[in-house]
Amino acid sequence: MSTRASVRPEVAMTNTPPPMPDYPPSAGAWQAPDVTVVVQTEVMPEPSRWDFTWLQLGRNSMAVVVSVVTAPVWAESLIAVREDQHVAGAWFMAGAAFCVALWLDHSRRRFLTRVLVWTTALGAIGALPVISELVHLLTGSRS
DSSP states (O other): OOHHHHSOHHHHHHTOOOOOOOOOOOTTOOOOOOOOOOOOOOOOOOOOTTOOGGGOHHHHHHHHHHHHHHHHHHHHHHHHHHHHSOHHHHHHHHHHHHHHHHHHHHHHOOHHHHHHHHHHHHHHHHHSOHHHHHHHHHHOOOO
């Protein structure tokens, strides 16, 4: 007796599996979910291209006013470093203080940290030869 004789001829010829039995529908049959579609008809206005709020004019102007009082003290310190050591030491000290002030202002976002940023910037401008150093940096000439 061969195994081919035990298989039904229609299944063997079409090479398809036998039909599945008809199971009764279960109580937890899948139902289509309720779908709600919301259409928003309001159009959001485009932001203005002339938005200068990132400048924070009020906060910066008040910080500059306070820094005009505190910057000469920092400038005197930088002048003392420039006279005792060298211009490069004063530039390093001014740059390091400015970077620390910027980092503090970025991390804390307080009025006093913004005053510190402006104090270090204005003190360095008042004490160090900014224009001649900028010319030297760009051209390489000391004369």
